[in-house]
Structure formats: structure tokens, C-alpha cells
Amino acid sequence: MTNHPALHLDRRSLVIKVAVVSASVSIPRGLIAAELVPTPGQTEGPFYPIEFPPDMDNDLVKVTGQATQAVGQVIHISGRVLDTRGQPRPGSVVEIWQCDAKGIYRHPRAGGQGRIDQAFQGYGRTSVDEKGQYRFRTIRPVPYPGRTPHIHFAVHVPGQGRLVTQMYIEGEPLNARDGVLNSIRDPQARLSVIVPLASRQSPEPGALHGRFDIVVAV
Numbered sequence: 001m002t003n004h005p006a007l008h009l010d011r012r013s014l015v016i017k018v019a020v021v022s023a024s025v026s027i028p029r030g031l032i033a034a035e036l037v038p039t040p041g042q043t044e045g046p047f048y049p050i051e052f053p054p055d056m057d058n059d060l061v062k063v064t065g066q067a068t069q070a071v072g073q074v075i076h077i078s079g080r081v082l083d084t085r086g087q088p089r090p091g092s093v094v095e096i097w098q099c100d101a102k103g104i105y106r107h108p109r110a111g112g113q114g115r116i117d118q119a120f121q122g123y124g125r126t127s128v129d130e131k132g133q134y135r136f137r138t139i140r141p142v143p144y145p146g147r148t149p150h151i152h153f154a155v156h157v158p159g160q161g162r163l164v165t166q167m168y169i170e171g172e173p174l175n176a177r178d179g180v181l182n183s184i185r186d187p188q189a190r191l192s193v194i195v196p197l198a199s200r201q202s203p204e205p206g207a208l209h210g211r212f213d214i215v216v217a218v
Contacts, residue, residue, distance in 0.1 A: 047099075081155055
């Protein structure tokens with residue numbers, strides 16, 4: 001079969017024609033790469049530590065010098081610190097703080113200091129790895145008057161500043177009435193801070209696991 005001369009294009013001509021057509025077509029940015037929803041900022045609350053505990057690693061359940069571990073159900077929270085393009089932010093530092101299983105914060109202005117669980121660290125800090133990954137071992141947060149269960153997070157991003165937010169637990173009945181959680185008006189952003197917990201094969205029987213990716217705006 002013989003090619004018709006009018007239909008014959010050499011490879012160089014074809015590349016040029018495709019380039020010209022591509023340059024003349026405007027492709028919406030969202031079709032090229034969907035951006036991630038930034039994690040919404042939330043109040044730091046009144047109980048951010050005024051002094052840090054001697055033991056402030058990423059395991060809040062076991063405190064150096066304590067013979068027993070913290071009261072409460074153990075959970076493992078892990079995730080990544082990313083920008084809105086899904087790229088990791090290495091060098092970031094993640095902090096968490098929360099009340100103990102009795103609803104008491106390790107803070108002088110929090111009530112009930114005489115009843116606090118001394119085996120619960122209350123505050124932890126860790127650096128992300130080169131992939132932006134972090135992890136914490138802590139207890140499942142509990143409610144206290146006026147608040148649904150939550151864990152406070154702060155992320156220090158090199159060259160960008162500090163993002164403060166809170167993580168919530170999926171399925172908690174008080175979520176629907178929590179004023180801080182529901183101050184996030186965007187439903188997609190609100191959903192991004194609510195984390196399901198599930199059991200899985202683990203060296204620690206009975207522990208629950210959750211994933212909380214933190215997206216910082218660039």
C-alpha cells in the first residue's frame with residue numbers, strides 16, 4: 001500500500017505541529033495536579049506547656065523513671081507533613097499535647113493537678129524524616145467539660161513558621177457539638193482533621209492506629 005503524499009509527515013514536522021497545538025491550548029491548573037487541602041489552623045488552647053517535661057520524646061505512654069505506663073488505651077498516630085502539592089517538608093518538627101485519661105492537662109492552670117497521671121508524658125515532640133513522616137505513641141484522647149476528645153498539634157516548618165491545629169477522633173458523639181471543631185466552616189477541611197482509629201496486626205495487642213497527614217500552605 002502506498003502512502004498518499006499529502007498525508008505524509010516526517011517526525012520533525014509532527015513534533016513541531018504538536019508543540020504548536022499544545023501551546024495554544026490552556027489547561028486548567030486543577031487538571032494538571034489537584035492540590036491538597038491545607039490543614040486548618042485551630043486555637044492553641046490555654047494549656048500549651050509553660051515548661052517542657054524532662055522526657056519529651058514521641059512516646060507519651062512511657063515516662064522515664066516511672067515503673068508503669070500511662071492509664072488509657074494506647075494509640076499510634078503517624079502521618080506526613082506535606083505542602084499542598086503533596087511534597088514532603090523535611091526538617092519540620094511536630095509537637096503534640098493532650099490531657100490524661102482523667103481529662104487533666106499537665107499545666108499549672110489546669111484543675112486536678114493532684115490527681116494527674118504521673119506516668120503520662122502529656123507532651124511530645126519529634127522531627128520528621130526525609131519523607132516528611134512522623135509518629136507518636138500516646139493514649140486515646142478523652143472528653144472533658146466543653147470539649148470532644150482531641151489532641152493538639154503544632155508543626156514548625158523551616159522557613160515558613162508554625163501551624164497549630166487539633167486532631168479529632170472519628171465517631172465521637174461529641175464531635176457534632178464541639179465549638180472548636182465546628183468553627184471550621186469548610187466541610188472538606190473539617191473532615192481532614194477527623195481521624196479514624198483501627199486495630200491492626202501490631203507488636204502491641206489492643207493498640208489502635210490512626211493516620212493524620214498535615215498539609216501546610218506554601
